[in-house]
Amino acid sequence: MNKFKNLINEVGEKVLKVVKKNKTLIFVIGIALVCSIAIAIGVYAQVTNKKIIEKNETVDEENYQLLKQDFNSIFNNKKNEYIDIKYDIEQDKQRTI
Numbered sequence: 001m002n003k004f005k006n007l008i009n010e011v012g013e014k015v016l017k018v019v020k021k022n023k024t025l026i027f028v029i030g031i032a033l034v035c036s037i038a039i040a041i042g043v044y045a046q047v048t049n050k051k052i053i054e055k056n057e058t059v060d061e062e063n064y065q066l067l068k069q070d071f072n073s074i075f076n077n078k079k080n081e082y083i084d085i086k087y088d089i090e091q092d093k094q095r096t097i
Contacts, residue, residue, distance in 0.1 A: 019026060
């Protein structure tokens with residue numbers, strides 16, 4: 001057990017020596033890592049945003065088609081009601097004559 005603790009202490013001391021000697025290198029590597037992560041997040045956001053925009057355009061087109069069908073059905077129903085009323089009036093005129 002003592003050998004294991006000694007080994008850990010030796011490794012820790014060596015790592016500290018390397019860190020103390022190469023502070024600027026570690027700093028540059030850290031900045032590069034942070035920048036690469038930021039770029040990856042930005043690219044992911046752009047791709048996701050593009051997919052969302054494409055999906056919204058598809059949904060908008062589908063909603064437009066549904067709205068158009070609803071309008072056409074309402075218009076046709078009103079037209080048919082008008083024709084039925086006109087037909088009923090014509091029938092009433094013929095009955096009274």
